Amino acid sequence: MKLQIAPEIRIIEETKEETGLEPLYRILIHNDHVTPMDFVVHVLKNTFYLANDKAADIMFAAHVYGTAYVQTLAKSEAEKRIHKAHFEANNAGYPLKFTMEPE
Numbered sequence: 001m002k003l004q005i006a007p008e009i010r011i012i013e014e015t016k017e018e019t020g021l022e023p024l025y026r027i028l029i030h031n032d033h034v035t036p037m038d039f040v041v042h043v044l045k046n047t048f049y050l051a052n053d054k055a056a057d058i059m060f061a062a063h064v065y066g067t068a069y070v071q072t073l074a075k076s077e078a079e080k081r082i083h084k085a086h087f088e089a090n091n092a093g094y095p096l097k098f099t100m101e102p103e
Contacts, residue, residue: 023074023102024074025075025101025102025103026070026071027098027099027100029044029070029096030097034095035089035096036094037059039092039094040059040062043085043089043096047084048081048085075100078100082098085098
């Protein structure tokens with residue numbers, strides 16, 4: 001009788017491949033009692049590339065409810081646009097505030 005040696009069995013764990021996509025973040029605008037409504041609409045149109053009607057709706061929702069959803073973007077793009085909006089508001093002397101949260 002000849003002895004056979006069983007082959008070594010290896011368990012290979014499957015790993016998810018990285019897709020390279022950044023996590024998504026929701027951008028929110030916060031109401032303040034200083035920044036003019038037309039300036040808020042201007043920033044929403046020029047920084048977040050929203051249509052005039054959509055920008056006005058978001059501005060009004062923030063005015064009524066204290067905060068409003070603007071849009072969802074990849075983390076780095078959300079940070080970039082928020083920074084740009086804050087820079088423009090600060091240069092104009094307004095305390096306009098945007099924040100972001102994970103989707």
